[in-house]
Amino acid sequence: MSQTFSQGDVASHNKADSLWVIIDEDVYDLTKFQDEHPGGKKILQRLAGKDASKQFWKYHNEGVLKKYKGQLQIGSLNTKKVAAPPTPPATPPAKQEAPKAGSSTAVTKPAAALDPYGDLVPFADPAWYQGYRSPYFNETHAALREEVRQWVESEIEPYVTEWEEAKKVPDHIYKQMGERGYLAGLLGVLYPASLTQYRVKSVPPEKWDLFHEMLVTDEISRAASGGLVWNLLGGFGIGCPPLVKYGKKSLVERIVPGILAGDKRICLAITEPDAGSDVANLTCEAKLTPDGKHYIVNGEKKWITNGVWADYFTTAVRTGGPGMNGLSVLLIEREHGGVKTRKMDCQGVWSSGTTYVTFEDVKVPVENLLGKENQGFKVIMMNxxxxxxxxxxxxxxxxxxxxxxxxxxxxxxxxxxxxxxxxxxxxxxxxxxxxxxxxxxxxxxxxxxxxxxxxxxxxxxxxxxxxxxxxxxxxxxxxxxxxxxxxxxxxxxxxxxxxxxxxxxxxxxxxxxxxxxxxxxxxxxxxxxxxxxxxxxxxxxx
Missing domain, CATH: 1.20.140.10 (Butyryl-CoA Dehydrogenase, subunit A, domain 3)
Incomplete structure (x- = not known):
């Protein structure tokens, strides 16, 4: 149980060798933190023994509090009210029976409301978080929501600002995405249990659906950083699905498990310096070798998310004539040689690893073709x-x-x-x-x-x-x-x-x-x- 203190207790700790402050009725011991404080010791010492809430919120956001709360908070004021648990619905809906075939109740029976969740600021979360009924979400979605939110609030949100400034999210966070089973659930397909040993703790693979996938992305996005989301989901979420859906079985089994484990990274390489939304006019070229065993790829790609870290590039190439009917998609492996990547500085999404990619005589086995030759436009469009x-x-x-x-x-x-x-x-x-x-x-x-x-x-x-x-x-x-x-x-x-x-x-x-x-x-x-x-x-x- 957390300790409680009076205002007088806190006021007595008003010296540099014993420095306590109050922030939002919680008590913090900052004695050993003074040397770490970015604003210096003096500002803390001026507030020693006092309520520093106003000054804190003037300069900081809640991420800073979450980062240091666990190590610096020693208790709360004895006047602080304990937050009451969420109020359950006044009249819990009766348990639903499965409607008989042809019965009108299949349409009229209302879905049960799930317990209210979060801070309950109206419209700050989807309505089904706030006690409203939804035909789409059930207890497995609520459990996943809680699982992901706890992870984001403890492991990600307190550090997002420093990762943004460093323009890189630590590799262990991406690895956690694999170990927690999230990467395998973000492919837009049934959960590929045969390709990974990892599982999502709160949802069995057989119950995984597209609303679970939506929830993972949605909750990670609460960290308020496009760079973070693109670092974790960007290249993977658009580069891996074509491989899983259109790659030969031997290729998928060789490469995908390492990606889903968070050990290897993949990106999508479509956009070029002179062709973005106009996909049909891409010029990166892949020519078949005389023996028909390899493609030789030459060309450039630009604004490729995660490209600087990628081991694999799901790449749109021209294998035929002009227009959409001459496009194919190849999985290019960095170890093939001839792949050069250069990080780009952009206005936003700093930690996403936006990249300029150059392919110079890259030798790619024909087994790495995704889908059929000259039918890559369909692969690109479906993706x-x-x-x-x-x-x-x-x-x-x-x-x-x-x-x-x-x-x-x-x-x-x-x-x-x-x-x-x-x-x-x-x-x-x-x-x-x-x-x-x-x-x-x-x-x-x-x-x-x-x-x-x-x-x-x-x-x-x-x-x-x-x-x-x-x-x-x-x-x-x-x-x-x-x-x-x-x-x-x-x-x-x-x-x-x-x-x-x-x-x-x-x-x-x-x-x-x-x-x-x-x-x-x-x-x-x-x-x-x-x-x-x-x-x-x-x-x-x-």
Whole structure:
């Protein structure tokens, strides 16, 4: 049980050799921390024995508190109220019986609400976190949510800022992704239990679905760093699925287990200096050797996420004539030789390892062809849906983080004699943020459900246009929320670190979501063109 102290107890520890402070009614012993304090000893000594909450929050964010709380907190004030457990629903729903075939109850029976979870700031989490009913989520999703959130809050969130500044996430975090079974669950397919010894603690492989996959990405995104998410999920999440789905069995069995274990890294290499969204005009060339046993690859790729660390490159190459019918996809292994990578400095996602890749006479065995020769465009296009949904999940959570941070700050900050939240103009900003977040998220849930219930070919045909539209919707929502949160925080969101640190970091990441995976303008046009074409096949009447 935690110790309790009176204000007088704390006040007596007001010297350099015994220095206690109060932050949000918790008591910290900073005596041995003085030499480590970035602001120097004097500022701590001026606050010795006092409540330092106001000064702390002026310069720091909650990540700093989480980082040091375990080693420096010695107790709480005896006046601090113990947080009450979440209030259960007033009338728990009756246990559902399986509806009989043809029964109308299959439609009318309501889903049970799960227990409320999190801080319960309205719209800061999906509605099903907050006691609302959902047809998509059950106890396994709630258990996974808790598992991932605990990991993120203890192992990741306190260190994100320093990793961002270092432009690298420690390798052991990526290794943990493998050991915790998360990498194997992020491929957009049934959990590949035969390819890895690792398992997700809270969800058996046979129960894993696309909503579990969505949850892993969503909860990791709460750390508020696109660079972190791309470091852990970026190259893997778009580079590994084509290998698993289209690679020869011997190739998959040789390479994928090491990737899923977190020991090897893979990336997707499509974009070139002169060809981004215009995939059909890629020029990186792969010529078959006279004996038909190898491809010789020459060309360049640009803005390749995780490329500097990658052991494998899922690469779009030209094996035939011009246009989409001349493209193939090869798995290029760094050890083949002739692969050069150079780290790029970009506006945002600093720790993602954005890379310029050069292939010079790389000799690739024909066994490394993914899919069929000159039919790589289909592989690339089917992979885009998975990539874009990942971007959507991240953007919507980042938008929620911006909104949640703004709501909490607006309840603390006072201007013109009252809290920010008491100004109608601030509530209007928050309302506009919330309406865009919720509409985007509900569209996402629907798309995930469709992907779950359709085979991949049907999903590519029917959902490509909708997913493209949702990608544009989510990136514009993220940008809007980042801007409005920045306005609410004012100057605090313009300096790195501190209370507005998450907003400043996410604002830098906005462009990294609006452009890659298909820029907003191209996505919006594609959404209309493809949807109209598909619905014409369905018998659309005009």
């Amino acid at each position: 885009f849906n998975h990539e874009r949904i990942g971007i959507v999940i991240q953007c919507i959570r980042f938008a929620r983080v911006c909104y949640e941070e703004a709501v909490k700050y607006a309840h603390k900050r006072r201007t013109f004699g009252k809290r920010l939240i008491d100004h109608p103009v601030i509530r209007l900003k928050l309302a506009h943020m919330a309406r865009q977040i919720e509409s985007s998220y509900n569209w996402l849930e629907n798309i995930i459900y469709q992907c779950q219930t359709m085979d991949e070919t049907e999903a590519m045909l029917k959902l490509g246009g909708a997913i493209a539209g949702l990608k544009a919707q989510s990136t514009t929502t993220f940008e809007y929320c980042a801007r409005e949160a920045s306005q609410i925080f004012g100057g605090l969101s313009y300096s790195r670190g501190g209370q507005g640190g998450k907003i400043e970091r996410l604002y830098r990441d906005v462009r990294a979501y609006a452009i890659p995976g298909g820029s907003e303008e191209i996505m919006l046009d594609l959404s209309m063109r493809q949807s109209l074409r598909v619905h014409e096949l369905f018998g659309m009447k005009l």
